[in-house]
Amino acid sequence: MHINGNVADLILAQLAEWGVERIYGVLGDAIFPLLDAVTRQDRIKFIAVTREVHAAFMAAYEARLTGRLAVCAAGAGPGAVSLLNGLADAFMDGSPVLAITGQVELKKIGAGAKQYFDQQALFNIFAAQTNIAVKPGSVLSMLVAATRTAKLNNSAAHISVPKDVFAEAASIETVPVSFVEINTTPFVSGSLDNLLKVVQGAQRPLIIAGRTAKTVKDYVVKLVDQLGAGLIVAREANGKIAGRHELNLGGIGKAYLPPVLHEADCIIIIGAASYEREFIPQDTKVIQINDRFENIYQNTVESISGDTGLLLENLLQRLEGHSFNRDWLEEIKGLVQSRRQELAAESVNNTRPISPLKLMTVLNDIIPGEAIIALDIGEFTHWFNLGFQGGQQEILLSGRWRSIGCGLPAAIGAKFARPEEPVIAIAGDGGFITSMSELLTCVRYSLDICVIIVKNHVYSIEKNKMLAEGLIPFGHELTVPDFVQYAKSCGASGYRIEDPADIQNTMRxxxxxxKPALVEVICAEN
Structure with missing residues (x-):
């Protein structure tokens, strides 16, 4: 497609040609020409949000959910700096995101102009590639390189465009999508033979289903059955992996560590499980199967990377006729049954304030199987991990960066990407106050998102960590508003739950x- 316009027109047309449907961002004078160009076309929408950091989170989680390139934009100076926290999430957790920031005019670069700083020096920390466009003729090749880098590395890429370069004339053919499509081959790194020997020699195996495992869940379940292995579901795979399977121990973490974790003689990690690996005993043999070599952990005794589905299919074929330890199988089944009985007992716990574990167990029966659940960061995630067994829900959370306040922006990115699916954000009160302004974005764009707030007036994780380290807790107490009234003032619906008996009806x-809704649940601190 031939473009006659300016550089801003070219950028939008090219991104649209590659399948980008929206750009999340905040208006700034350095990107005035880009916003002006938005009004001259109808293929890409500009989603105006309240803060740049949230725009980057939205792009990061849209990309993580869909696997496609997502885009965010901001002005120069403080706007560009504000993007960085959300972009770091994409960089650390492997989401293909392109960040476009405005820059001061070319003649002002390095001349002490307001809002100027060396963007490449800063973005180089959290972007696989960063460049600045100084001539219209270089913009297209720069855009191709940045997009290919983001998609090839499942990472963040960044380009700076000075305000006057945005406005310069451009007459050029766009580049077809084939130039930026990354067709990975089933390249294998590692030895399946060596890995097979370790697996066959294991008498007490456990399998941790990580992020990649979501895409090959049927193979994962078959491997669990073939090995008689206990199944641990990583946070990012919760909901997608055999929630009701008889060998599913659920998630692990500070709220729950099954004794078999220390009894296992081999732990097989499928995909990435950055949170769960912290709890693996150091003397246990760990093997890993992943789609990318760079995501293999250093402490593995054997590992293999490549097309995870093909690798698991091959492994299963070679394990045919494998006999497993029946005593271990029965021990796992007993633990699973015991845990389910404990959760069933918790589901009828009617103490007040509401137990956060009670809340999570009740959500099992309320949240639709096709829903997308975006989790913020906070102590409630431990209870979610323990109590929510799920069906086929998609769970979005920050695996490595773990920035508080990411939950609602993640839900917004998910809702734009999949408007037909139910989307729920769950946050603690401490997390929600850092991104609560985006409830206005939900109202502005009529996003049917339900926000559940676990309200206990405290940063519980930080308080408990300080206590565990022998310190006197300080700075952990929260002053928070009436979230129900806040929701209503934004134009959303607001509800408060204080009685456990009201959870089911109010949540439904x-x-x-x-329409946008917020539910404030008054919960016990622990």
């Missing part, structure tokens, strides 16, 4: 409203 009402 909020989830079925067809």
């Amino acid at each position: 009402t909020a989830l079925n409203l067809g």
Whole structure:
């Protein structure tokens, strides 16, 4: 497609040609020409949000959910700096995101102009590639390189465009999508033979289903059955992996560590499980199967990377006739049954304030199987990990960067990407206050998102960590508003739950409203 316009027109046309449907961002004078160009076309929408950091989170989680390139934009100076926290999430957790920032005019670069700083020096920390466009003729090749880098590395890439370069004339053919499509081959690194020997020699195996495992869940379940292995579901795979399987121990973490974790003689990690690996005993043999060599952990005794589905299929074929330890199988089954009985007992716990574990167990029966659940960062995630067994839900959370306040922006990115699916954000009160302004974005764009707030007036994780380290907790107490009134002032619906008996009905009402809703749940501190 031939473009006659300016550089901003070219950027939008090219991104649209590659399948980009929206850009998340905040208006800034350095990107005035880009916003002006948005009004001259209808293929890409500009999603105006309240803060640049949230725009980057939205792009990061849209990309993580879809696997496609997502884009965010900001002005120069403080706007560009504000993007960085959200972009770091994409960089650390492997989401293909392109960040476009405005820059001061070319003649002002390095001349002490307001809002000027060396963007490449800063973005180089959290972008696989960063460049600045100084001539219109270089923009297209720079855009291709940045996009290919983001997609090839499942990472963040960044380009700076000075305000006057945005506005310069451009007459050029766009580049077809084939130039930026990354067709990975089933390249294998590692030895399946060596890995097979370790697996066959294991008498007490456990399997941790990580992020990649979501895409090959049927193979994962077959491997669990073939090995008689206990299944641990990583946070990012929760909901997608055999929630009701008889060998599914669920998630692990500070709220729950099954004794078999220390009894296992081999732990097989499928995909990435950055949180769960912290709890693996150091003397246990660990093997890993992953789609990318760079995501293989250093402490593995054997590992293999490549097309995970093909690798698991091959492994299963070679394990045919494998006999497993029946005593280990029965021990796993007993633990699973015991845990389910404990959760069933918790589901009828009617103490007040509400137990956060009670809340999570009740959500099992309320949240639709096709829903997308975006989790913020906070102590509630431990209880979610313990109590939510799920069906086929998609769980979005920050695996390595773990920035507080990411939950609601992640839900917004998910809702734009999959508007037909139910989307729920769960956050603690401490996390929600850092991104609560984006409830206005939900209202502005009529996004049917339900926000569940676990309210206990405290940063519980930090308090408990300080206590564990023998320190006197300080700075952990929260002053938070009436979230119900806040929601209503934004134009959303607001509900408060104080009685455990009200959880079911109130949650169902909020989830079925067809408009933005917020549910404040008054919970016990621990």
